[in-house]
Amino acid sequence: MRMKQAYLAGLTMLVASVIATYAAPGGGTISGKVTYEGTPAKPKPIDMSKEPSCAKQHATPVMTETVVTGPNNSLENVVVYVSAGAPDENAPSQPVRFDQKGCQYIPHVLAFQVNQTLEIANDDQTSHNIHPLPKINREWNKSQPPGTPPMTDKYDKPEFIPVKCNIHPWMHGNFAVLKNSHYAVTQGEGSFTLANLPPGKYTITAWHESYGDQTQDVTISGSEAKTVNFVFKAKPY
Amino acid sequence: MRLMTTKSIRLFLVVLAISAAPALVSAQQMESHIGKWTGHADAGKQLYFRYCWGCHGFRGDGNGENAPYLNILPRNFVAATFKCRSTPTGTLPTDQDLFNAIERGFNNSNMPSWITLTDQNRADLIAFVKTLSPRWKNDKPGEPITVPPEPKLTIESIKHGHELFEKLECWKCHGQEGYGDGPSAATLTDSNDQPIRPYNFAAGSRFKCGATNQDLYKIFITGLDGTPMPSFADVIKAEEAWDLVHFLRTLQVTRKSPELTLWESTKEGAEQVASKKIYGTPTGSGIKQ
Numbered sequence: 001m002r003m004k005q006a007y008l009a010g011l012t013m014l015v016a017s018v019i020a021t022y023a024a025p026g027g028g029t030i031s032g033k034v035t036y037e038g039t040p041a042k043p044k045p046i047d048m049s050k051e052p053s054c055a056k057q058h059a060t061p062v063m064t065e066t067v068v069t070g071p072n073n074s075l076e077n078v079v080v081y082v083s084a085g086a087p088d089e090n091a092p093s094q095p096v097r098f099d100q101k102g103c104q105y106i107p108h109v110l111a112f113q114v115n116q117t118l119e120i121a122n123d124d125q126t127s128h129n130i131h132p133l134p135k136i137n138r139e140w141n142k143s144q145p146p147g148t149p150p151m152t153d154k155y156d157k158p159e160f161i162p163v164k165c166n167i168h169p170w171m172h173g174n175f176a177v178l179k180n181s182h183y184a185v186t187q188g189e190g191s192f193t194l195a196n197l198p199p200g201k202y203t204i205t206a207w208h209e210s211y212g213d214q215t216q217d218v219t220i221s222g223s224e225a226k227t228v229n230f231v232f233k234a235k236p237y
Numbered sequence: 238m239r240l241m242t243t244k245s246i247r248l249f250l251v252v253l254a255i256s257a258a259p260a261l262v263s264a265q266q267m268e269s270h271i272g273k274w275t276g277h278a279d280a281g282k283q284l285y286f287r288y289c290w291g292c293h294g295f296r297g298d299g300n301g302e303n304a305p306y307l308n309i310l311p312r313n314f315v316a317a318t319f320k321c322r323s324t325p326t327g328t329l330p331t332d333q334d335l336f337n338a339i340e341r342g343f344n345n346s347n348m349p350s351w352i353t354l355t356d357q358n359r360a361d362l363i364a365f366v367k368t369l370s371p372r373w374k375n376d377k378p379g380e381p382i383t384v385p386p387e388p389k390l391t392i393e394s395i396k397h398g399h400e401l402f403e404k405l406e407c408w409k410c411h412g413q414e415g416y417g418d419g420p421s422a423a424t425l426t427d428s429n430d431q432p433i434r435p436y437n438f439a440a441g442s443r444f445k446c447g448a449t450n451q452d453l454y455k456i457f458i459t460g461l462d463g464t465p466m467p468s469f470a471d472v473i474k475a476e477e478a479w480d481l482v483h484f485l486r487t488l489q490v491t492r493k494s495p496e497l498t499l500w501e502s503t504k505e506g507a508e509q510v511a512s513k514k515i516y517g518t519p520t521g522s523g524i525k526q
Contacts, residue, residue, distance in 0.1 A: 050420045127406035129467035133428055138376070139318050140327030141460050143467040145405055151471060166465030167409045169424035 054103035074190025105173030281365025297369035328379025398484025415488030441491030
């Protein structure tokens with residue numbers, strides 16, 4: 001019991017000092033591009049004919065999103081984040097939103113912080129079941145019929161969590177639950193920027209749902225801007 | 238000499254006190270409480286390695302020697318995701334839930350009913366199973382859901398239950414007539430990516446988590462964690478949930494129930510029930526694509 005108290009007190013002090021050091025604004029910036037080499041698997045058209053209310057929302061078939069590429073071999077939907085060197089942070093108060101629209105998850109990869117409120121909304125005229133498949137956090141599975149208000153949830157441990165809808169088997173998404181606010185998800189150009197990093201040594205990790213993860217160590221001094229690029233080996237299958 | 242002995246006794250007592258403190262804590266964690274029964278993990282361990290490990294494995298991760306031969310894999314106690322709970326989705330079950338599961342067995346799976354074991358045996362086993370996952374140290378079981386008293390059975394409640402079955406799209410997996418052949422049935426997988434079938438009401442067997450109306454109520458409110466069956470706790474009102482129970486019973490055309498009898502007493506219901514083909518859970522090409 002006494003040990004537990006001492007432990008808690010120590011933890012509180014640690015958290016307090018961490019917050020104090022982190023409060024310093026400004027700092028360095030790490031930016032770069034994520035690309036692939038090799039031949040990535042071609043996106044396949046999704047057959048939504050079993051769900052007419054969704055199929056009619058798309059003039060052309062929706063393509064699978066397990067690998068999404070852009071111009072100049074750029075890779076989309078890569079989570080780039082500080083995996084070591086930065087202190088853990090408390091979650092921001094604003095929620096993040098995960099939409100189900102046209103039987104697709106928007107965004108396909110949603111990054112947010114530990115204990116940050118996650119809002120899940122159904123904009124479709126059909127029932128979805130939201131079934132995230134964590135291994136470390138708790139697994140739940142909830143139904144969300146059309147017209148029901150967004151549901152909210154939180155994850156208390158960092159983890160990359162695949163999300164699926166069992167009713168519509170083509171629906172796949174990902175949650176990236178991260179320990180701090182230094183993260184970015186690459187878009188069309190494959191570029192990312194991690195700003196406001198205080199001087200220090202950092203491990204930067206790039207995670208892709210099909211190609212796994214890569215890390216690089218970067219040291220920032222003063223308010224310098226450093227470039228870090230990641231290249232993933234693409235597999236044609 | 239005598240001084241030495243007192244001193245060593247004192248030292249012994251101090252050492253004992255220090256070592257006993259964490260032991261007491263872990264002893265509490267290694268207990269289960271079901272009604273008047275208190276289960277102990279050390280006793281449960283003996284039983285586990287006699288009756289359970291062949292399927293559930295010596296680490297409790299569901300990789301026992303027999304596991305490759307089983308369809309519907311043995312429960313992984315390390316992951317500690319449980320289908321049959323009285324607690325909300327995403328929470329640990331109560332000791333009583335696990336106790337009931339061992340007693341009842343799992344219908345349509347290889348898990349038999351262990352009624353040959355005594356209540357004390359089952360309580361001991363649960364205490365041991367809870368030592369297999371760190372989740373039991375970090376999390377508490379969820380707060381059991383409240384099941385309101387069952388309202389009077391009426392034709393209206395059956396009909397309203399049918400509307401809910403349509404509105405909540407239960408038929409997407411379970412099929413319009415409850416045969417387990419809905420449009421999404423063929424592609425269902427559990428959380429281990431193993432194919433899994435939705436319940437076929439027409440086959441008339443017991444449910445996975447019990448045989449009573451209360452059990453049926455709990456199944457769709459809590460969901461079956463680790464399977465495609467979601468929780469409907471946030472999207473269905475308590476009084477409406479009982480209507481759905483009443484309707485679902487009329488889909489069990491091979492099982493006599495007050496609900497089915499009442500439904501068959503109407504012209505519409507009698508025609509519907511008479512028109513039903515009875516066969517087992519469809520497989521392969523039998524599943525309507």
